Amino acid sequence: MEANQILFIAIALLTVLSAAMVAFSNKLIHSAFALLATFTGFAMLYVYLSADFLAVTQIVVYVGGILILILFGVLMTHKIYSTTKKTAHNSLIVSLLGGILSAGLILFIISKAPWAPLLAKGFNPTTAIIGKEILTGYLLPFEIISVLLLGALIGAIYIARAEDK
Amino acid sequence: MVGFYTVLLFIFTGAFLVSFTVALSRFFAPTKQYPEKLIPYECGDLPQGDAWIQFNNRFYIVALIFLIFDVEVMFLFPWAVVFNDMGLLAFVEMFIFIVVLLVGYAYVWVKGDLDWIKPKPRLEHLAKGKGE
Numbered sequence: 001m002e003a004n005q006i007l008f009i010a011i012a013l014l015t016v017l018s019a020a021m022v023a024f025s026n027k028l029i030h031s032a033f034a035l036l037a038t039f040t041g042f043a044m045l046y047v048y049l050s051a052d053f054l055a056v057t058q059i060v061v062y063v064g065g066i067l068i069l070i071l072f073g074v075l076m077t078h079k080i081y082s083t084t085k086k087t088a089h090n091s092l093i094v095s096l097l098g099g100i101l102s103a104g105l106i107l108f109i110i111s112k113a114p115w116a117p118l119l120a121k122g123f124n125p126t127t128a129i130i131g132k133e134i135l136t137g138y139l140l141p142f143e144i145i146s147v148l149l150l151g152a153l154i155g156a157i158y159i160a161r162a163e164d165k
Numbered sequence: 166m167v168g169f170y171t172v173l174l175f176i177f178t179g180a181f182l183v184s185f186t187v188a189l190s191r192f193f194a195p196t197k198q199y200p201e202k203l204i205p206y207e208c209g210d211l212p213q214g215d216a217w218i219q220f221n222n223r224f225y226i227v228a229l230i231f232l233i234f235d236v237e238v239m240f241l242f243p244w245a246v247v248f249n250d251m252g253l254l255a256f257v258e259m260f261i262f263i264v265v266l267l268v269g270y271a272y273v274w275v276k277g278d279l280d281w282i283k284p285k286p287r288l289e290h291l292a293k294g295k296g297e
Contacts, residue, residue: 007173047169055169057239065232072225131243135255142258145240146265153233153269157278160226 008048015041032067032074039063053127226278230270237266 018037025031039062046055134142205212240262248255273279 060239061235065235069228069232072228076225127243128246131247135251135258143261146262149233149236150265150269154272156229157226157273160229
């Protein structure tokens with residue numbers, strides 16, 4: 001086995017095991033911290049898929065931003081552990097059905113996706129290509145993103161502030 | 166992908182150095198555990214209540230603002246890579262992008278979300294007239 005493959009298996013194990021910890025941990029704060037390893041594992045897997053810009057975005061936005069917000073949300077919730085778990089064990093049949101359906105969908109995508117040619121092409125940096133595309137071909141979506149971000153900013157701030165006043 | 170091996174090397178080096186230092190101090194430090202040592206430290210006082218306190222909502226609002234501009238910065242990276250080839254056009258396009266987001270920044274600024282509520286210490290117990 002090559003060193004590359006060992007590294008890949010280690011990254012996959014890190015991602016899957018920490019994701020299992022997110023799902024099965026009893027304490028919400030442990031889940032939130034395990035999510036850190038999951039997001040980092042995702043970023044490493046993106047590198048394997050030759051998506052370097054996406055990997056850096058994953059680190060900067062998810063690990064650096066969204067995870068902090070999740071932690072804030074957990075820490076700011078008053079008496080988070082004394083509330084009864086309202087979603088736990090609602091219905092075994094429904095959750096089993098949902099799980100099987102999503103597993104089937106994922107398996108379908110895995111069977112259809114052209115994995116081997118993508119990986120065989122090797123690594124080539126994408127940042128410059130993305131930069132060229134968003135400034136020429138996809139200019140309008142790019143400018144719309146700024147409007148979307150503006151809406152997200154104002155909306156999020158409005159909702160977060162609502163209880164203050 | 167070579168650049169990312171450097172990143173991996175950094176991760177390994179950082180993890181190794183931190184765990185090595187902690188293990189070293191664990192190995193050499195004398196361990197004498199007694200109950201007083203294990204209570205949370207609050208300037209020598211006995212801790213009151215839970216360590217799980219609710220902190221100010223403002224931290225959350227600032228984090229939300231940070232997240233939006235974090236995403237904006239991610240779009241600056243590919244722009245900066247191709248800026249030399251594109252010239253003035255790229256400059257104008259990014260200018261529009263940032264100006265639209267500056268509207269949001271102006272909004273939160275005007276609405277006072279960036280203002281920190283200054284604590285107003287009550288000093289009635291101090292005798293007035295001495296220092297004023």
